Amino acid sequence: MGFLQFVSALFGWIYTLCWSLSFYPQGLLNIKKKSTAGTTVDFPFLNILGFAAYLVYTCAMYWSPVIRHQYALRNKGYSPTVALNDVAFAAHAVVLTAILNTQYFMPWLWGFERAPGARPTRPMAAAFTGSLALVGLVIVVVAAQPADADPRTAWAWLDVIYVISYVKVAMTVIKYAPQLRYNWQNRSTEGWSISQILLDFTGGVLSLAQLGIDSYLQHDWSGVYGNPVKFLLSNVSIIYDVCFIAQHYVLFSDRGKGAKSGERERLLERGDEDNERLD
Known part of the structure; x- marks a missing residue:
């Protein structure tokens, strides 16, 4: 193994570790507070669909002979740059995201009081449903193609996998927005774990670096x-x-400002009520 191959593999597993660890801080913080107050349910709700889509995408690109063959036909004979660590990360993400969702949708399992705004907002629910419908439509289109259709020019199963991957991208694009808005409304990040963001940022940088090295x-x-x-x-x-x-x-940042916890809680409650009205 050459030096760059080693660096690529090292970056791959480090970013996998960082992104995997990023799923723990928010759930642990919720357990510590015995509440999901300060966060929006839209984030874990969209995450479960996004990572399920990513798991299907990475498994198909890494293991499916049909998908890998069609990919090679369209990309000068090269193999997909999906690595085993991508599959491992996606599988872990689905499990952890599913567990996090139970804190919002089944708070009684954790001994939490049901927080206000514990239902997905209508735009996010529509995005969730619409994504599933789009994937189903593309599957129908591909299944209707002639058996001898050229996958280089015609709709093929690779396109289904691409659409599934775009579902993941779409969920990533929109899943953070409600929380970002929520923090802005309340002028606070109380209840939202910054540790998960720092880990996510590190993972993103290393993932991008690995992709560049592999290419x-x-x-x-x-x-x-x-x-x-x-x-x-x-x-x-x-x-x-x-x-x-x-x-x-x-x-x-309220460090050094002596902000009272009671005032902060009132801000969070007001933000949760605002989210309820958006429903």
């Missing part, structure tokens, strides 16, 4: 545009993470 080693940048989900996920996550970091450490 360089192939001497072809189709590894980037042929694996758009990994490229977009890293960039979108980094942008949102920077916004959350700015909110926590710059815009709404």
Whole structure:
């Protein structure tokens, strides 16, 4: 194994570790507070669909002979740049996200009081349902193709996998927005774990670096545009993470201001009531 191959593998497993660890801080913080107050349910609700889609995408790209063959036909014979650590991360993410969802939808399991605003907002619920409908439509279109259709020019099962990957990208693009807005309304990040954001940011940077190294080693940048989900996920996550970091450490930092916990709780409750009205 050459030096760059080693660096790529190292970055891959470190980013997998960072992104995997990022699922724990929010759930642990909720347990510590015995409440999900301060966070929106939209984030875990959209996350479960997004990571389920990502798991299907990575498994198909890594293991499916049909998908890998069709990918090679469209990308100069190269193999997908999906690595085993991508599959491992996706599987872990689905499990942890499912557990986090129970804190919002089944708070009695954890001994939590049901927090206000514990239902997805209508726009996010519509995005969830619409994504499933889109995938179903593309499956029907591909299934209707002639058996001898050329996968290089006709709709193929690879396109189904791409659409599923775009569902993950879409969920990532919108899932942070309600929480970002919530923090802005309340002028606080209380209840929202900054540790998960720092881990997510580190993982995004290393994931992007690994993708670039792998494409360089192939001497072809189709590894980037042929694996758009990994490229977009890293960039979108980094942008949102920077916004959350700015909110926590710059815009709404109350260190040294002696903010009273009672005042902070009232802000959180008011934000939860605002979210209820949006429903």
